[in-house]
Amino acid sequence: GAVVSQHPSWVICKSGTSVKIECRSLDFQATTMFWYRQFPKQSLMLMATSNEGSKATYEQGVEKDKFLINHASLTLSTLTVTSAHPEDSSFYICSARDRHYGYTFGSGTRLTVV
C-alpha cells in the first residue's frame, strides 16, 4: 500500500529557532500533500495544502510566513516552523493522496519548543 514517511518523529528546539519537518511519499508520487496540526486530545486541523511546483494553500488563520511549506518534488514536502515559540509546540502530521490507496498519513512529528 501507499506509505508516507515523516521525519523527524520528534524534535525539541529552543525558542526563536526554526525547525524543518519532512514528509515523503515512498512508493507513489503525490502532487498534493497536506499538513495538519493536532493539539493533545483534539482533532486534526488542516493547516495547508502543499502543491508540487507551486505555492501552498493555507487555511484561514494559519500564518504562511510562520509555517513555510515547500513541495519541490513529487515525493517530498517540507514544513518549516520559523522562529518557533512554545505555543507552536504540537503534533504535526502530513498526508498524501494516492489514487489507489486513498488518503495516507505520516506518523507525525512531536514538536516541543522550550
Added chain:
Amino acid sequence: GESVGLHLPTLSVQEGDNSIINCAYSNSASDYFIWYKQESGKGPQFIIDIRSNMDKRQGQRVTVLLNKTVKHLSLQIAATQPGDSAVYFCAENTGGSYIPTFGRGTSLIVHP
C-alpha cells in the same frame, strides 16, 4: 499555546465486547465518509469508508453504518481487543473535495 477545545469523549469496554463509536456530521452535502484509528503518538490509519449511496459496509471485525437522515455515522467493532485501544475519528468529504474534514474523535479504552 494549546487552543481551548472539547475533551475527547471516552468509551471504555471489556475485551471481547462489541464497541460502538458514534459520530455526527454537519454537512448534508458530504458524500464520502471515513473512519480512522489513531494510536498514541502516531498518525491516523484508515479503517473503513462508506459512500453516501450506501447505509452499511462491513470489513474485518468492523462495520460502518450511515444514517443520512439524521447525519449520523457509527463504527462497530466486534470482539474488541486491547489492541483496538486508540482514538477513533470520523471524517467526511464533500463531492469534489478530496480533503477530509475530521470530527472530534472518541477515545476507546479496552480493558483486558
